[in-house]
Amino acid sequence: MSERPTRTSWDKQEALARPVGLSKGGREAPVLVCADIERRFGGLRALKGVSLSVEKGEIFGLVGPNGSGKTTMVNVMTGFYPPSSGTVTLFGQDVSGIAPHRIASLGVARTFQNLALFKGMSVLDNIMLGRHTAMRPSALGTFFYWWWSQREELAHRRVVEETIEFMQLEDIRNEPVEVIPIGLQKRVELARALVAEPRFLILDEPMAGMNQEEKEYIARFILDAREERNTTILIIEHHMDVVTAICDRVVVLSYGEIIAEGEPRAAIADPAVVKAYIGERAARRQAGAAA
Numbered sequence: 001m002s003e004r005p006t007r008t009s010w011d012k013q014e015a016l017a018r019p020v021g022l023s024k025g026g027r028e029a030p031v032l033v034c035a036d037i038e039r040r041f042g043g044l045r046a047l048k049g050v051s052l053s054v055e056k057g058e059i060f061g062l063v064g065p066n067g068s069g070k071t072t073m074v075n076v077m078t079g080f081y082p083p084s085s086g087t088v089t090l091f092g093q094d095v096s097g098i099a100p101h102r103i104a105s106l107g108v109a110r111t112f113q114n115l116a117l118f119k120g121m122s123v124l125d126n127i128m129l130g131r132h133t134a135m136r137p138s139a140l141g142t143f144f145y146w147w148w149s150q151r152e153e154l155a156h157r158r159v160v161e162e163t164i165e166f167m168q169l170e171d172i173r174n175e176p177v178e179v180i181p182i183g184l185q186k187r188v189e190l191a192r193a194l195v196a197e198p199r200f201l202i203l204d205e206p207m208a209g210m211n212q213e214e215k216e217y218i219a220r221f222i223l224d225a226r227e228e229r230n231t232t233i234l235i236i237e238h239h240m241d242v243v244t245a246i247c248d249r250v251v252v253l254s255y256g257e258i259i260a261e262g263e264p265r266a267a268i269a270d271p272a273v274v275k276a277y278i279g280e281r282a283a284r285r286q287a288g289a290a291a
């Protein structure tokens with residue numbers, strides 16, 4: 001496989017030396033504004049009034065110990081769960097509680113914490129599936145089926161081929177997804193999200209189960225997606241070295257509430273955050289001793 005030029009580091013300063021319309025100071029409307037989001041599951045308050053905003057061109061980190069509400073927050077942003085109260089505004093439009101496919105059609109793509117690839121299908125076919133939000137069949141299109149559909153098909157293929165090259169997946173394009181290593185499967189999932197040409201990309205633990213080298217690769221692809229494709233990115237990630245290296249800002253959740261936010265290194269060093277993670281480790285040790 002042709003290798004992406006190796007980087008000695010994925011230093012944030014270098015990435016930020018080539019900004020892509022980063023809108024500091026509120027010059028442009030934020031991509032995402034979540035205001036006072038509450039989400040209950042029966043008696044459990046998974047989110048307790050969370051407010052955050054993501055600016056255009058940012059890589060924004062959503063972090064916190066296990067069970068703190070990160071995935072629930074993303075599910076609310078993307079329409080998988082309606083908020084119990086509060087509002088979600090995407091690209092200036094109130095989307096609170098609207099269906100996931102309608103939110104996707106605004107230019108939002110996401111990957112999932114647990115791999116959601118289709119076994120038995122090739123890498124190429126899995127990536128092609130990510131293109132379906134951009135396919136808009138129309139009555140006229142159906143009437144002029146041949147000419148129209150072939151033109152469309154070629155355009156979709158071009159985006160898919162560019163993305164396969166961008167993600168360096170050429171050598172395994174025809175492999176069934178289940179036979180390739182987990183690190184590559186994660187890369188295929190990211191490619192499937194990118195072929196939708198999202199304006200806003202949400203990644204739920206894209207580096208779970210990866211070794212250091214694979215993490216550095218994915219980090220590089222994420223930085224490149226922001227720089228070369230003008231994509232705003234929200235990432236849930238447990239690897240703090242990655243978070244501090246690639247994120248512009250973070251919000252830290254604990255028990256459904258924001259306990260720190262801002263510049264990643266400072267936020268993660270906040271005593272409330274250190275305490276929350278120590279509490280999580282202690283709880284895990286206790287659960288292990290009881291088992």
Ligand SMILES: Nc1ncnc2c1ncn2[C@@H]1O[C@H](COP(=O)(O)OP(=O)(O)OP(=O)(O)O)[C@@H](O)[C@H]1O
Nearest residue numbers: 041044046064065066067068069070071072073113
């Ligand atoms: N569909 C659901 N029904 C009931 N409870 C849920 C549901 N989804 C999430 N929860 C609960 O809400 C809380 C937050 O869960 P969530 O998955 O959002 O946390 P998380 O920060 O993403 O955790 P992790 O890092 O382990 O993925 C947890 O207590 C979880 O058990």
